[in-house]
Amino acid sequence: MKKSSLILASAGALLLMAGVYLAFFVAPDAVVRIDDRELVRYSQKIFYFHVPVAETSFVFLLLGGLFGAMYLGTRKRSYEQMSYAAVEVGFIFVLLVMITGVLWTRADWGVWWEWEPRLTTFLVLTLMYSGYFVLRSSVQEESAKARFGAIFSIIAAVNVPLTFVAGRLDSLKPVHPTVFTLQGASMEGPMLAAFLVSMFGMLLFATSLYIMRLDLLRAREDIEYLKEELEVG
Amino acid sequence: MPKQMAELLKHEKQSPTGAQTEIEVAGLSKYFGKRKVLTKISFELEKGGFLSLFGPNGAGKTTLVKILSTLVAPSEGTVSVAGLDPYKNSAAIRAKIGLISHSPLLYLDLSAEENLKFYGAMYGVDNLDARIDELLEQVELDHRRYDLVRTFSKGMTQRLAIARALLHRPSVLFLDEPHTGLDPHAVDIFESLLDTIRQDHTFVMITHNIERGLALCSKAMILYNGQIAFYQNKADLDKDMFNEIYRQKVKGEH
Amino acid sequence: MAAGKQVFAIVKKDVLAELRTKEMVIAMLLFVILAMVVFSQAFGVILNDLDRVGGGLLWVAFLFMSMLGLNRSFVHEKDEGCLEGLLMSPIDRPLIFFGKMLGNLLFLSIVELFAVPIFFVLFRLELGASMAGIFLATIFLSNVGIASVGTLLSTISINTKTRDLMLPILFLPVIIPLLIAAVSATGGIMSGEELTEVYRSMRFIAVYDIIFLLVAYALYDYVISE
Ligand SMILES: Nc1ncnc2c1ncn2[C@@H]1O[C@H](COP(=O)(O)OP(=O)(O)OP(=O)(O)O)[C@@H](O)[C@H]1O
Ligand SMILES: [Mg+2]
Numbered sequence: 001m002k003k004s005s006l007i008l009a010s011a012g013a014l015l016l017m018a019g020v021y022l023a024f025f026v027a028p029d030a031v032v033r034i035d036d037r038e039l040v041r042y043s044q045k046i047f048y049f050h051v052p053v054a055e056t057s058f059v060f061l062l063l064g065g066l067f068g069a070m071y072l073g074t075r076k077r078s079y080e081q082m083s084y085a086a087v088e089v090g091f092i093f094v095l096l097v098m099i100t101g102v103l104w105t106r107a108d109w110g111v112w113w114e115w116e117p118r119l120t121t122f123l124v125l126t127l128m129y130s131g132y133f134v135l136r137s138s139v140q141e142e143s144a145k146a147r148f149g150a151i152f153s154i155i156a157a158v159n160v161p162l163t164f165v166a167g168r169l170d171s172l173k174p175v176h177p178t179v180f181t182l183q184g185a186s187m188e189g190p191m192l193a194a195f196l197v198s199m200f201g202m203l204l205f206a207t208s209l210y211i212m213r214l215d216l217l218r219a220r221e222d223i224e225y226l227k228e229e230l231e232v233g
Numbered sequence: 234m235p236k237q238m239a240e241l242l243k244h245e246k247q248s249p250t251g252a253q254t255e256i257e258v259a260g261l262s263k264y265f266g267k268r269k270v271l272t273k274i275s276f277e278l279e280k281g282g283f284l285s286l287f288g289p290n291g292a293g294k295t296t297l298v299k300i301l302s303t304l305v306a307p308s309e310g311t312v313s314v315a316g317l318d319p320y321k322n323s324a325a326i327r328a329k330i331g332l333i334s335h336s337p338l339l340y341l342d343l344s345a346e347e348n349l350k351f352y353g354a355m356y357g358v359d360n361l362d363a364r365i366d367e368l369l370e371q372v373e374l375d376h377r378r379y380d381l382v383r384t385f386s387k388g389m390t391q392r393l394a395i396a397r398a399l400l401h402r403p404s405v406l407f408l409d410e411p412h413t414g415l416d417p418h419a420v421d422i423f424e425s426l427l428d429t430i431r432q433d434h435t436f437v438m439i440t441h442n443i444e445r446g447l448a449l450c451s452k453a454m455i456l457y458n459g460q461i462a463f464y465q466n467k468a469d470l471d472k473d474m475f476n477e478i479y480r481q482k483v484k485g486e487h
Numbered sequence: 488m489a490a491g492k493q494v495f496a497i498v499k500k501d502v503l504a505e506l507r508t509k510e511m512v513i514a515m516l517l518f519v520i521l522a523m524v525v526f527s528q529a530f531g532v533i534l535n536d537l538d539r540v541g542g543g544l545l546w547v548a549f550l551f552m553s554m555l556g557l558n559r560s561f562v563h564e565k566d567e568g569c570l571e572g573l574l575m576s577p578i579d580r581p582l583i584f585f586g587k588m589l590g591n592l593l594f595l596s597i598v599e600l601f602a603v604p605i606f607f608v609l610f611r612l613e614l615g616a617s618m619a620g621i622f623l624a625t626i627f628l629s630n631v632g633i634a635s636v637g638t639l640l641s642t643i644s645i646n647t648k649t650r651d652l653m654l655p656i657l658f659l660p661v662i663i664p665l666l667i668a669a670v671s672a673t674g675g676i677m678s679g680e681e682l683t684e685v686y687r688s689m690r691f692i693a694v695y696d697i698i699f700l701l702v703a704y705a706l707y708d709y710v711i712s713e
Contacts, residue, residue, distance in 0.1 A: 072709045128660035135657060138647040141266045143308075143713065148643055151706050152657065155639070158702055159661050162695060166664035169671055169691060228267070304571055306713035323712075328577035336568025338575070342504035354496035355576035357489050381507070397572075 002215060008208035015201025022194035023048040043107035048194050050100040052202035053093050054122070058160065060090030060206060061129070065157025068150035077221075080146040083153050084136075085213040089206055091129045097122045117167035124163055128156050255280040255405060255435040256301065261310035263296055263459075270296050271459045273310070278452065283436040285450035287443065289483045293459040294439045295335065298407045301437065302332050314405060328356065331403030333411045337394035341383040345374055345393050348382060349400060356401035368396040371426060372419075387414040395423060399430070408438040412445070424449070443479065457482040493578045497586025498593070501560070505594065511559050512598055515552050519602040522548035523609055542674030545606055546666055549599065549626075550633070554658060556594050557637040558644075558651040560587060565645050570711075580708040584638060588703070592634035599626055612677060622676050625689055629669040631696045636661055639703040642710050668692045 023045050030044035067083035070076075101119045106112050113119075132152050139145040256278040263271040271293045278284050288294050299305040300312060303319040303326055312319055317326050332338070339348050346365060353361040369375050372392040382390060391414045398406065412420055427436070427449070440446040447453060453470060455463035455478055463478045465471060505511055526544050564570045564587075573583055603626070607613070614622055637658060644653035672688035675681075 072706075124660050124663050131656045131660060135643070135647065135653065138649050138653060140648065142264075143306075144646065147709060147713070148646065151643065151709055154706065155636075155661060155702060158698060159664065162664040162698070166667040166691065169668055169688060302575060303712075304574060324577045324579060327575055330575065332571075332575055334568070334571060336571070338568055338572030340500065340504060340569055341567055342507045343500065347500070347503055351496055351500045352572070352576065355493055355573075355578055357492070357577075 002211065005208045005211040005215070008204050008211065012201050012203075012205030012208055015197055015204060017201075019048055019052075019194060019198030019201050022190065022197055026190045027194045028190065043104060046100055046104045046107075048198045049202075050097065050104060051195070052199040053100060054097045055199065056202045056206045057090050057093030057097055057125075059203065060086045060093065060210065061125070061160055062157050064090055065154045068153035068157075071146065071150045072154075077146070078218075080150060081214060081217045081221075083150055085210055085217060087129065087132060087153050088213055089210045091126075091133075092209070093206060094122055094125050094129060098126060118164075121163050121167040125160065128159065128163075132156060253280045254278070255282065255315060256284075256437070257311075257313045258301075259311050261297075261300065261312060262308050263293070263300060263305070264308045269459060271300075274459075274461060275310075276454065276461070276464060278435060278437070280435055281433050281451075283431075283438070283449055283451045285446035285453050286437060286439045286456060287441070287446060287454070287479060287483060288456035288462075289485070292456040294456050295409055297456065298332075298334075298409050298437060298439060302330050302407050303327055328401065329404050331398040331401070331406045333394055333398045333406075333408045335409055337382075337390045337397075339382045339390065339393060339397060342381060344379050344381055345369065345385075346378045348393065349397060352397055352400055358401050364400065368399060372396045372422060388416055388419055391415055392419055392422075395426070399426070404433070405435045406437070408436065408440075410439055410441065412440065412442060420445075447475075455479060455482060490579065490582055493576075494582050494586045494589065497573075497583065498590045501587070501590035502593070504563075511556055512594055515556050515594070515598045516601055518555055519548045519552045519598065520605060522551065523606060527609070541606075541610060541612060541677050542670045542672075545603075545673060546629075546670050548602070549595075549629075550659070550662065550666065552598065552602075553591075553595055553633050553637060554654055556598075557591060557641040557658075558654055560591055560594075560638075561641050561645045562651055574712060580711050581704045583711060584642075584703055584707040587642075588634050588638040591638055592630055595630050595634060596627060599630070614677070618676055621682075621685065622673060625669065625672045625676070625685075625692070628689060628692045628696065629665060632665045632692060632699060633662065635696065635699045635703050636665075639699070639707065639710065642707070665692060665695050668695070 024042075027045075027048070029041050064083050064087035067079050067086055071079035071083055098119075101122065102112055105114050105116070105119065132149065135152055136145050136149045139148050254277050256276075258277070259275050261271055261274040262269065274297065276284075286294050286297070296305060300307050301314060301319070303323045306320060314326050315329050319326050340351070343351065346369075349365045349368070350361065353365065358364055369378050372395055374389060374392055374396070377385065377389065382393065385393065391411075395411065398408075411423065415423060424445075436449075438446065438449065447467070447470075451467050453463070453465060453467060453475065454461060455475070462482050463475060465475070523544070526548070530540070530544075561570075564573070574580075603623070637654075640657045640661065641651075641654050644650060644657060647653045668688040668691040672685050672692070675685040675688065
C-alpha cells in the first residue's frame with residue numbers, strides 16, 4: 001500500500017470514528033413517540049452515514065464518467081483505469097447506500113423494502129452499474145472493452161441526476177426525509193457538525209480505496225506486460 | 234528469416250520509385266486482445282501500383298486491408314493512404330477508397346438498383362442513374378436490376394459487390410479475395426474492368442490464386458503469421474524464391 | 488446539404504427494406520397487442536382502476552416492443568456485413584446515428600399509431616379530442632428519447648458477445664427516468680389531472696430527449712468506430 005493511500009485511509013477512519021462519536025453522543029436523538037410510547041430513538045443515527053455514503057457514491061460515479069470522457073478524448077490507458085476504478089468505488093458505495101437504506105427502512109417503518117422514490121433510485125443505479133460490469137465482461141477485446149466501458153460510464157453518469165429528478169417528479173409526497181433543500185441544509189449546530197465530519201471522513205476513505213484500486217489495476221497491467229515480454233523473449 | 238527480410242526491405246528502399254507514394258505503412262502492429270495479428274509491417278506502394286497479397290488463412294491479410302480502409306484502428310505504427318492519415322481525415326480518405334470484402338456489403342432486402350442508389354447517395358456520386366446503368370451493364374446484371382439481392386446466386390452477388398465498390402470511382406481499391414464465387418466468364422469481366430481503370434488507380438489485392446495475383450501485380454507480398462515473409466517488385470521478382478517461400482509458408486510443406 | 492441527403496438515404500433504405508418484408512412492424516404490433524392481453528389476464532382485478540394503472544401498462548408494452556425493433560435494426564445491419572459498408576462511406580459518424588435513430592423513431596411511432604386506439608378500445612377508455620392531442624404528443628416526445636437511447640445502446644450491444652441479449656440490461660435502467668415521466672404524464676391525462684402536472688412531466692421528457700440526443704451525437708463516433 002502506498003503511503004498516500006495509507007494516510008488518507010487513516011485520516012478517513014479517524015474522521016469516521018469522530019463522526020460516530022458526534023452522532024451518538026453530541027447530536028440530539030430523534031425520538032418518535034406515539035401516545036407517549038417511545039417508538040424509535042437511535043435509528044435516525046444511521047442518517048450520518050447513509051447520506052455521506054450516498055453523496056460519496058455520486059462523486060465517484062460522476063468522476064467515472066468524467067475520466068471515461070477523458071479516455072475517449074486522449075486514448076490514454078491511465079484514464080481508462082481511473083474511470084474503471086472510480087466506477088467500482090462508486091458502485092460499492094451505491095451498494096452501501098442500499099444496505100444502510102434497507103436497515104433504516106426496517107427500523108423506522110418495519111419493512112425491509114419500501115418503494116420509496118429515492119431508495120428506488122438507488123436500486124435503479126445498482127442495476128444500471130451492474131449493466132456496466134456485465135457489458136465490460138462480455139466484450140473480449142481489450143481496447144473495445146475500454147471503449148465501451150468508458151462510453152457507458154458517461155451515459156450512466158449523465159443518467160444519475162436524471163434518475164434523481166425523475167424520482168421526485170411523482171406528485172406523490174416522498175416519505176423519505178428531505179434534509180437538503182434548495183434553501184440550504186435544515187440542520188444546525190451539533191447535527192451539522194456530526195454530519196460534515198462523517199461526510200469528509202467518508203470522502204477520504206473512498207479516495208483511499210480508489211487510489212488502492214488504481215494501484216492494483218496498474219500493477220496488474222504491468223504484470224501482464226512483463227509476462228508478455230517474457231513470452232516473446 | 235528476419236535477416237533475409239531486412240535485406241528485402243533495404244532492397245526495396247534502394248530501388249528507384251519515381252512515382253508518388255500512395256500507400257505508406259510504417260511499423261504497423263495490431264493486437265486483438267492479447268493475440269498479435271500483425272507485427273511491425275512496413276511497406277510503400279506507389280500511385281498506380283498493384284500489390285498482390287498472399288498468405289495462409291489467418292495470416293492477417295484481411296486485418297491489414299481493414300486497417301488501410303479505416304475500418305480497424307492500428308495498435309502501433311502509422312498508416313497513410315493518398316497522403317492522408319486514415320484516423321484524422323477518415324471521411325476524406327473513405328471517399329477515395331473502394332473495398333471488396335469477404336461479405337458483399339449489400340442489403341439482401343433491397344434490389345440491385347436500390348443498393349447502388351443507396352451507396353450512390355452516401356458517396357454523393359454525380360449522374361448516379363447513368364453510372365448505375367453503366368456498371369450494371371458491365372457486370373452483366375442488367376436483367377436482374379429490380380430483383381432483391383436475397384434472390385441472387387453467390388457469383389451474382391459478388392458481381393454486384395464489384396459494381397458497388399467501383400460506383401464512386403475510387404482511386405484506391407482494396408480487393409479481398411475478389412474472385413470468390415466468380416465463374417470464368419465473370420473473372421474475365423472483372424479483370425477487363427480492372428484493366429480499364431488500371432492506370433493511375435492503386436490496388437491492393439488479397440488472393441490465393443498465384444497465377445492471377447502474379448500476372449496482375451507490380452509488387453508481390455507474402456504475409457505469414459502477421460509478418461512479411463516475402464516482398465519484391467515484380468520487375469525483379471525472384472520466382473524461385475517466391476515459390477519456395479509460398480510452398481513453405483502457405484502450403485505448409487518443408 | 489450532403490449531410491441531409493445521406494441521413495435521408497439511410498432512413499429511406501431502412502423503410503424500403505421494411506416495406507418489402509413488413510416483418511418488423513407487424514411483429515412489433517402483434518407484440519404490443521399480446522402484451523396488453525397478457526396484462527389484462529394477469530392483472531384482471533386492478534383493471535377497474537385503469538385510469539391510474541393504464542399509463543403504466545401502455546408504457547411497459549411500448550418499452551418492450553421498442554427493444555424488439557431496436558435489436559432488429561442493427562442485427563440486420565451487422566449480419567449482412569453492411570455496417571462495414573456504411574462505415575466505409577464518407578459520412579460523418581454521428582449522421583449514421585441520426586439516420587438509424589430517425590428510422591427507429593418512425594417505425595416505433597407507426598406501430599403506436601395503431602396500438603393506441605386498440606388500447607383505448609380494449610380497456611374502454613375515452614379521451615376528448617384536445618386531450619388526445621396532448622396524449623399523442625407525449626407519446627411522440629417519449630419516442631424521441633426511446634429511439635435516441637435505444638439506437639445508441641443497441642449499437643453498443645451488437646458489438647458484445649451476447650449481442651441482442653445485452654440491450655435490455657443496458658437500455659431499461661437508462662430509460663427509467665423517461666418511463667417515470669411518461670407514465671406520470673399519460674396517467675395524468677387519462678385520469679383528468681391538472682395539466683400543469685402533465686406539462687411538468689412533458690418538460691422533463693423534452694429535457695431528457697435533448698440531453699441524450701447530445702450525448703449520442705458526441706459519443707457515436709466512439710461507439711461505432713475503433
Ligand atoms: N475482430 C477480431 N477479433 C479477434 N480476432 C480477430 C478479429 N479479426 C481477425 N482476428 C484474428 O486475426 C487473425 C488474422 O485474421 P485475418 O482475417 O486478417 O486473416 P486472413 O489472412 O485474412 O485469413 P483468410 O485467408 O482466412 O481470409 C486470425 O487469427 C483471426 O482470428
Ligand atoms: Mg481474409
